[in-house]
Amino acid sequence: MVGLVQDDEHHSFAVAYSEGADEFVVTDECGNLLDDDALAQEILDDFCVLAEESAGDEPRGEA
Known part of the structure; x- marks a missing residue:
């Protein structure tokens, strides 16, 4: 599971x-796969946005 x-x-x-x-x-x-492809895509799109936002919040290593 990713998220x-x-x-x-x-x-x-x-x-x-x-x-x-x-x-x-x-x-x-x-744990059942969603039958509604449009809903699944909407959820996946929302997840990707949240993942990108949280990745931007992570501290970066020093150079």
Whole structure:
């Protein structure tokens, strides 16, 4: 699993990377793959934005 995302209605989703399929997958809080591709893409997009924002908050090493 790569991370967890929660929507505005407090539903939790997991974002995972499938090495075999070489793609990210999104599951509901019970671990079931989402059937709604548009919702899965929206959750993945939100996750990517959050990951980029948090990566910018990490302290950088000294040169």
